[in-house]
Amino acid sequence: xxxxxxxxxxxxxxxxxxxxxxPKPSCHxxxxxxxxxxxxxxxxxxxAGYGVTTNIINGGLECGKGSDSRVQDRIGFYKRYCDIxxxxxxx
Numbered sequence: 119x120x121x122x123x124x125x126x127x128x129x130x131x132x133x134x135x136x137x138x139x140x141p142k143p144s145c146h147x148x149x150x151x152x153x154x155x156x157x158x159x160x161x162x163x164x165x166a167g168y169g170v171t172t173n174i175i176n177g178g179l180e181c182g183k184g185s186d187s188r189v190q191d192r193i194g195f196y197k198r199y200c201d202i203x204x205x206x207x208x209x
Contacts, residue, residue, distance in 0.1 A: 134175075145171045167208060168196060 120130050138144045143153040148170045155164050164170050172192060173181045180188050200207050 139174055142174045142177075143170075145174050148174070 120127050135145045138147070147153040148166050151166065153166060153170075155166065159165075164173065176188075180192065183189075197207060
């Protein structure tokens with residue numbers, strides 16, 4: 119249904135963005151500053167921003183695996199859109 123119905127697809131995307139994926143916080147909370155890293159998050163190098171949202175969305179496939187084409191693509195897309203929007207990449 120999600121793949122065939124644009125309304126359901128949009129609602130699903132919003133639900134995922136707004137809902138914590140336990141034990142991970144919601145992407146929304148990360149990006150709006152409602153989440154702050156715990157001691158173990160900080161020790162693992164997790165801080166609020168784009169990297170943590172990637173971990174929430176696709177961490178099992180992309181995080182902690184070293185560099186591969188998926189990681190390089192995501193970095194490239196991120197930088198491209200930062201350039202288009204005229205904003206810095208961050209640290």
